[in-house]
Amino acid sequence: MSRASDRAYSAIRNMILSGELPAGAQLGEEALAEMCGVSRTPVREALRRLEADMLVGRTDTQRTFVADWSLGDVADSFELRSMLEARAARRAAERMTDAALARIRAANRALSAAIQQPVPDVAGFLEGNREFHAIILEVAGSRRLTALLCTLIEQPVVLRTARHYSREELRRSHAEHEELTAAFARRDGAWAEAVMTSHILRAYHAYADAHRAHLDASDQQEAAE
């Protein structure tokens, strides 16, 4: 994280996720280098990584721009994520150890505590959630599965999804984690796979609903202007 290319990566990534760099914006290496306080070399490396993350795209002539994530792209991403995480859950259930199970339960307790605050602690929820899914991937023990999922999760969407979660949705998410844990405890791969599929697809629909609501609000605002 202290290397210049890592700082550039984080900085550009944050600017994209925060919307400071809007979708479709051209990304000049020189300009980014100045913003990040580094030279073009680490910026180029950061852009390549962001390209692999599909957060930026490239024209046929090597110009870089901020990728725009249509709802279709998000659906695409969630569909793949549901499939891959479900597979991970199945493998994890088949390989589960008591030690890992204990860690999963601990992550769930932390997550539960976060959502039971008077004002739900979204950061705490996200951290517990991340830990939960990370342990599953670890137990699943497939380096390639892990690598593929890394390009799908932690994308623009996950954060925004959770932000829009109501307390009820947060609780439901926790309940699904509990059911997954039960499946892990029984070493039931098919059960874990099914619950995980449902868990991810529910998150997708929560996102899609929030997205549509947002669009409607925008339309009304435009109509009023």
Added chain:
Amino acid sequence: MSRASDRAYSAIRNMILSGELPAGAQLGEEALAEMCGVSRTPVREALRRLEADMLVGRTDTQRTFVADWSLGDVADSFELRSMLEARAARRAAERMTDAALARIRAANRALSAAIQQPVPDVAGFLEGNREFHAIILEVAGSRRLTALLCTLIEQPVVLRTARHYSREELRRSHAEHEELTAAFARRDGAWAEAVMTSHILRAYHAYADAHRAHLDASDQQEAAE
């Protein structure tokens, strides 16, 4: 392909796949630059791409080395590939057009012609096979699915698998393509998914058998020395 970084990528990739750079070998940027006749800058870029392909790995201190593909890694890779290609086949079946179907049939005819030569034309087989799978991905219409599969196919393994195919195995592969085509013609997603799963997993076992036979031969050779 004319850019220096592309040449470096191809050159290093070929050296890895041909075994000229053995698994585990350290990859010094300077040395590679000299081999490829370019400077370190494009070599660094090539190494990052190869890292994404999982053809090279990195130590905790940023030293690059040739990744070693154990049979377990190959199994891991094939398992994911079967899942993702099967999903692609399902989507393709649901979205199939008559035009795409015609192209798929043409690719299959080319493939069939290649394996019916007096001496099977492995290069022709591979090209027809590649085209066949590429059209399916195209029709599936998921950019992310395409991106993920690109990191799984065309890896050390595909080539070697086909090289060891007997004429009977080549014919069987063609027969599976024909069945897939039938599923596409009926727009039957579930059928296409099932056939594709079987198609990829059969290829895996063909590879694994050849791999084990190779290991046995090596053992005998070592014992004789």
Added chain:
DNA sequence: GCAACAGATATTGTATACAAATGCCATCGG
């Protein structure tokens, strides 16, 4: 007025120099 061209401008690609870090090895102390 529009299209095509040419030069100017901006952007990306590559090479190289230097800085920072890592690894190696020999020496020193126990």
Added chain:
DNA sequence: CCGATGGCATTTGTATACAATATCTGTTGC
């Protein structure tokens, strides 16, 4: 003899200069 430590060699990381390429713009010819 073994392990730790310090310095040397090697390797990677970054900055910068320059080359190649693409884009933009104004002009010219139709």
